[in-house]
Amino acid sequence: MRKLTTSLCAAGLMAMFTTAPAVADNHADQIALGKAVYMGKSRGNCISCHAIDDPDANLAGNQGPPTVAMKTRYPDKRKLRAQIWDATKNNPLTIMPPLGKHWILSEEEIDAVVEYIYQF
Amino acid sequence: MKIIKTFALGLTVAAASQMTFAADSGFDLKTVDPEADRIALQNYFKARFPESEISDYVNGIYAVDAGSREQWEELEEFPPYEFDVEKGEELFNTPFANGKGYADCFENGGIGIRHKFPYWSKEEGTVKTLEQEINECREDNGEKPLKWGKGEIAQVSAYMAWTSRDKVFDVQIPADDKRALAAYLDGKKFFYAKRGQLNLSCANCHVQGTNIRIRADLPSPQLGHVSHFPVFRSKWGALGTLHRRYSGCHKDSRSKPLKPQTETFRNLEYFQTYMSNGLIANGPGARK
Numbered sequence: 001m002r003k004l005t006t007s008l009c010a011a012g013l014m015a016m017f018t019t020a021p022a023v024a025d026n027h028a029d030q031i032a033l034g035k036a037v038y039m040g041k042s043r044g045n046c047i048s049c050h051a052i053d054d055p056d057a058n059l060a061g062n063q064g065p066p067t068v069a070m071k072t073r074y075p076d077k078r079k080l081r082a083q084i085w086d087a088t089k090n091n092p093l094t095i096m097p098p099l100g101k102h103w104i105l106s107e108e109e110i111d112a113v114v115e116y117i118y119q120f
Numbered sequence: 121m122k123i124i125k126t127f128a129l130g131l132t133v134a135a136a137s138q139m140t141f142a143a144d145s146g147f148d149l150k151t152v153d154p155e156a157d158r159i160a161l162q163n164y165f166k167a168r169f170p171e172s173e174i175s176d177y178v179n180g181i182y183a184v185d186a187g188s189r190e191q192w193e194e195l196e197e198f199p200p201y202e203f204d205v206e207k208g209e210e211l212f213n214t215p216f217a218n219g220k221g222y223a224d225c226f227e228n229g230g231i232g233i234r235h236k237f238p239y240w241s242k243e244e245g246t247v248k249t250l251e252q253e254i255n256e257c258r259e260d261n262g263e264k265p266l267k268w269g270k271g272e273i274a275q276v277s278a279y280m281a282w283t284s285r286d287k288v289f290d291v292q293i294p295a296d297d298k299r300a301l302a303a304y305l306d307g308k309k310f311f312y313a314k315r316g317q318l319n320l321s322c323a324n325c326h327v328q329g330t331n332i333r334i335r336a337d338l339p340s341p342q343l344g345h346v347s348h349f350p351v352f353r354s355k356w357g358a359l360g361t362l363h364r365r366y367s368g369c370h371k372d373s374r375s376k377p378l379k380p381q382t383e384t385f386r387n388l389e390y391f392q393t394y395m396s397n398g399l400i401a402n403g404p405g406a407r408k
Contacts, residue, residue: 048335061333088319095329097318104317 034116037109044105044113049096052120063095067117081114152305154293154394161395165343177344178402184331185338188408201278201352201404204359208279211272216261222276225257234284235401238390240293240300247303247386250277251361268380269364274350278359281403289347289401291394307391310384316375346393348405359404362389
């Protein structure tokens, strides 16, 4: 199912690339995917635990710290990605799911959500 | 989808030393100490929510979250489970085809005994729950067993709980039968073990995560968890048993629930109820 949605999604993106002018904004697409991952209940569902200052975020939970000042706090993007890929590395008892390690998100989705939150 | 959702990722039972939050004793038969666990849990919540009385934990999340308490108090003014208690009483008093009834299967005619469940049965070498004995009573008298999660079984259980209100839980772990402590330990391990695709333990939400929002949901404290079952949940629009709730929490954390009344779920109930020793039975309850 996950593969299916990812490939449907990829197909959708491809369709966009082919119809858009040659200067398709790759980054904007990635940010849009990252946002969908952040908000989607059946995807990352980050919003269930992390508040974020995005006008489309409502009823965010607060199990985890709010998503703020990412760039300042994570000058090394790889550290941020590692936290999302497997939060149990830093804290084995954390409530945060290991989104990469347990195949909850694909690698592209993790890259995308990193890009999305890096703006906040 | 199915494969991923039910994907058995294996229970990552972290090293015991890492699981000790709010559980003061160990995770093996040599070091486990139920009474130390129970006191540690109370102290943990006392420190986290100094305003809340221990005796109030029978009211679940409403013991610690003032915000939703008012709504709940209004709900309790016209208790949504009232009809179910009446229906349960009627079912309880309707004789089986052989002329016998539930009253013949239980101590004291089944009245005022809810707080004595679950208990360790030496004869059978297993934990016995109230719902289990309701169905055994039926089968012993030639009736079909009821479905475990909701409906008539919850109604009979609700009536029995109603007649036991304010009685104090005092679950025993008999020292002369080592298997009883092993059952407690099994339940305790289950509670603290991470499982499922989201890698969550019961403790993640009901100890660490108590009264902290997961989206719009507020997980209740594990202390007092079982006192008010069966429960009428507005979300279900109906009464449900404890093991139905266990299944629901598994699904929320994307792990495959065990079947209701399996040994491990009964051991989990044994552990959870022991944690609530000293609190009163106040079922049936109402929750959002």
